[in-house]
Amino acid sequence: MLDVAEHLLRWIKAEQDFAVATVVAVSGSAPRQPGAALAVDAEGTAVGSVSGGCVEGAVYELCQEALDSGRSVVQRFGYSDEDAFAVGLTCGGVIDILTTPVRRDDPHRPLFASALAAVCADEAVALARVIDGPDSYIGRALLMRADGSVEGTLDGAAELDQVVAAEARALLDVGHTATITVGADGSYCGQPLRLLVECSAPPPxxxxxxxxxxxxxxxxxxxxxxxxxxxxxxxxxxxxxxxxxxxxxxxxxxxxxxxxxxxxxxxxxxxxxxxxxxxxxxxxxxxxxxxxxxxxxxxxxxxxxxxxxxxxxxxxxxxxxxxxxxxxxxxxxxxxxxxxxxxxxxxxxxxxxGGDGSPLTGTGSRIHHDTSAH
CATH class of the missing domain: 3.40.50.720 (NAD(P)-binding Rossmann-like Domain)
Structure with missing residues (x-):
């Protein structure tokens, strides 16, 4: 989403509905990396790219379907052995793509607008979106700024928000977009949550x-x-x-x-x-x-x-x-x-x-620490 921030912010200001497809994971050879995005507005205008052309047509259709259904979906695209010209990556790679509708009635739209405006103002931000977990969680988002402030909530529980914010802060520190998994023991919503954390920041x-x-x-x-x-x-x-x-x-x-x-x-x-x-x-x-x-x-x-x-x-x-x-x-x-x-x-x-450099062996101290961003 942040990859095409200027275009999306203009659409939001013009009160247009749109859907955005974002690369969330890549394996093998693929032309674009996590964070690359293609967006389509309600009039059919497309901006950005997720594959350099290999699967653009299919992703374009996914965006239109998401606009109609109002639901976020993750779709996998890979190489087709039977037909190299079928929908798939002829370079041999596999990509997972999250398609998210952003309609005028979307409760996350103001949060997305804040993230997009920050990127356009050259501010460092991390946008975390749930891409796998209970259906009610898919698409929920959290925005973290470089000063450590957080906007939005994933489920209204401070503990989950703090854990995700800490993980997002670590990625923002190095300007890296990636997927993370939290609550592997089902401690938050009964099953693990997988999130895409998009970071817009130059390397430190x-x-x-x-x-x-x-x-x-x-x-x-x-x-x-x-x-x-x-x-x-x-x-x-x-x-x-x-x-x-x-x-x-x-x-x-x-x-x-x-x-x-x-x-x-x-x-x-x-x-x-x-x-x-x-x-x-x-x-x-x-x-x-x-x-x-x-x-x-x-x-x-x-x-x-x-x-x-x-x-x-x-x-x-x-x-x-x-x-x-x-x-x-x-x-x-x-x-x-x-x-x-x-x-x-x-x-x-x-x-x-926030570590102290002491050995972890034989201690009951926490492995990960929550600290303010540096």
């Missing part, structure tokens, strides 16, 4: 300061976790594309000057690996005053003590210093660049999800 930023071997390992893990990764260093001999092929950007600039010029937000993580006072102090002085998710700095405890002294002299407050994770990373006993990078991203995940 990871900015790594210091073009060293540890940075190269951190770049690889940062990309693996879904970050848009930038490496910044003032030394052109070290900050090269050849050394950091997997980074999205390699910037040659004094770290504090780059930080002053770049846009950051509440999901941004800053990893300072320079452990050199002439770079660290002016950079951290600015970083600790920004509304970012995480600020960590590499260095020994002695280096950190000297760093804190210099930061205090530069006017950094105790409250600001309390935000600094240093020495950076969890205590894993790491020695190699790869092990150190693992300790850093482990701390990032723990910070984002």
């Amino acid at each position: 930023r990871m900015i790594v300061f210091g073009a060293i071997d540890f940075a190269a390992a951190l770049v690889r893990l940062g990309k693996f976790l879904g970050y848009h990764v930038t490496v910044c260093d003032a030394r052109p001999v070290f900050a090269t594309r050849r050394r950091f092929e997997e980074a999205d950007e390699v910037i040659v600039e004094w770290p504090h000057r780059y930080l002053e010029a770049v846009d950051v937000d509440h999901r941004t993580v800053l990893c300072v690996l320079t452990h050199d006072a002439k770079f660290d102090v002016p950079l951290l002085e600015r970083a600790l005053r920004l509304p970012v998710a995480y600020v960590g700095a590499m260095g020994s405890r002695r280096t950190h003590e000297d760093r804190v002294k210099r930061l205090r002299e530069a006017g950094t407050t105790d409250e600001e210093l309390a935000r600094l994770r240093a020495p950076i990373g969890l205590n894993l006993g790491a020695r190699t660049p790869e092990e150190t990078a693992l300790s850093i991203v482990a701390e990032l995940v723990a910070s984002r999800r």
